[in-house]
Amino acid sequence: MSDATDKAALQPKIIHAEQAPKPVGLYPHARQVGNLLFLSGVGPRKAGCKDIPGVELDAQGKIKSYDIEAQCHSVFTNIRLILEAANASWMDLVDVTVYLTNMDDDFDAYNRIYAEYFADNQPCRTTIEINKLPTPIAIELKCIAALQQNNAPSRKANEG
Template structure:
């Protein structure tokens, strides 16, 4: 099995200990994205603004692998406050996946990097 590292100049730069995504076979494994800007600062506006920023960054990584969000098979979402943020996160999520949304898991967690409200990762398929 061979692995190919995906790097998109358009996406937020990854920290030195992980890749933005890895391709293995016809599958793309995209690392988690939180709602930060290019300077690794959390975006203001709560979970909805962070969800937009995180999905936009994830989209740029997917584009770096040559696919769009339509190729996403599964998303995992982590929320630091599941009861409070589930519905507002979903509103934004459905803007990006309005038709035939991918399979998804949403998990409540104790905390996320930089005090983020949410994080999203995905698995997608190459054509």
């Protein structure tokens, strides 16, 4: 394969998933480089609005109460929507970083629901407790997928 073909195959491709919630900043839902797909942080917001499943806010917009189970199911749905926009699937996920705002209260429920979604595919996982997320959510995931050959940018065989 020539250097030009190598460089073309590795040019990042930006993925915008129309069905997923819009990012809260200037970043894409995902970027594909070669056969790797890098998802930006994905939260549980609903597409087309600012609603967050299971969250009750006070008058100042601060979290009054939340349902981690509803947020987990919603964030996994959003990840699936982004994967589908990139012609990828749940089985392509190889690494998941999870950010929780309350490890003590939420880890057990999150871990149980995570196991339901990842029973057939077990990517590497890191779970980190953080102080706060940019929107009033309790969970966010950042994922990496390794795409099957037919999803990766086309490469011509070296005719050398």
